[in-house]
Amino acid sequence: MKRVAILISGGGSNMLRLVEDMQGDHPARPVLVASNDPAAAGLARAAAAGVPIAAVDHRGFPGDRAGFEAALLEPLLAARPDIICLAGFMRILTPDFVSRFAGRMLNIHPSLLPKYPGLHTHARAIEAGDAEAGVTVHEVTPELDAGPILGRARVPVLPGDTPEALAARVLAQEHRLYPAVLRRFAAGDRRPVCL
Numbered sequence: 143m144k145r146v147a148i149l150i151s152g153g154g155s156n157m158l159r160l161v162e163d164m165q166g167d168h169p170a171r172p173v174l175v176a177s178n179d180p181a182a183a184g185l186a187r188a189a190a191a192g193v194p195i196a197a198v199d200h201r202g203f204p205g206d207r208a209g210f211e212a213a214l215l216e217p218l219l220a221a222r223p224d225i226i227c228l229a230g231f232m233r234i235l236t237p238d239f240v241s242r243f244a245g246r247m248l249n250i251h252p253s254l255l256p257k258y259p260g261l262h263t264h265a266r267a268i269e270a271g272d273a274e275a276g277v278t279v280h281e282v283t284p285e286l287d288a289g290p291i292l293g294r295a296r297v298p299v300l301p302g303d304t305p306e307a308l309a310a311r312v313l314a315q316e317h318r319l320y321p322a323v324l325r326r327f328a329a330g331d332r333r334p335v336c337l
């Protein structure tokens with residue numbers, strides 16, 4: 143059975159979908175949900191689901207990314223994860239941190255990568271006049287939002303869409319895609335999932 147740690151920064155709706163899916167014949171189990179924000183609503187949701195939680199406030203390490211990551215590593219390594227899932231984790235991780243977990247850290251990003259790495263993906267897709275948008279799950283490598291793609295799902299961009307409306311349409315697909323990718327990845331299968 144693979145051990146999965148999930149890193150979040152906010153509401154944790156993707157985290158919850160992953161946790162809910164890791165039951166029964168699933169090849170993995172959640173061992174930790176950790177956040178850089180002690181007030182992240184997802185922490186309480188994880189605790190209510192019976193998953194151990196940890197918080198390391200990045201604001202306690204101004205200008206010291208390495209110090210923050212060293213503090214984050216303590217609960218993370220103690221949980222002995224085989225796989226780490228970033229699920230709405232909004233801190234950029236250093237190459238040092240990423241390379242510790244090479245080939246076993248996943249991220250979900252709300253665009254059809256390689257389009258629109260970084261922030262404000264939905265506004266950028268609307269602004270560009272794109273006919274479709276979507277979500278990507280990929281392996282984390284030192285370059286931001288650029289690792290091998292493990293799954294994508296597409297949605298239409300509709301006339302009059304606001305970034306919020308498009309985000310909601312994409313999020314519904316995120317909730318289908320991430321569990322499907324993790325299930326496959328934890329079983330040792332890295333072929334991309336296409337929904």
Ligand code: GAR
Nearest residue numbers: 152153154155156157230250251252
């Ligand atoms: C999700 O839309 C996720 O794709 C995005 O943050 C949201 C978190 O929602 N992630 C990124 O933008 C990463 N750069 P959640 O906390 O409800 O899962």
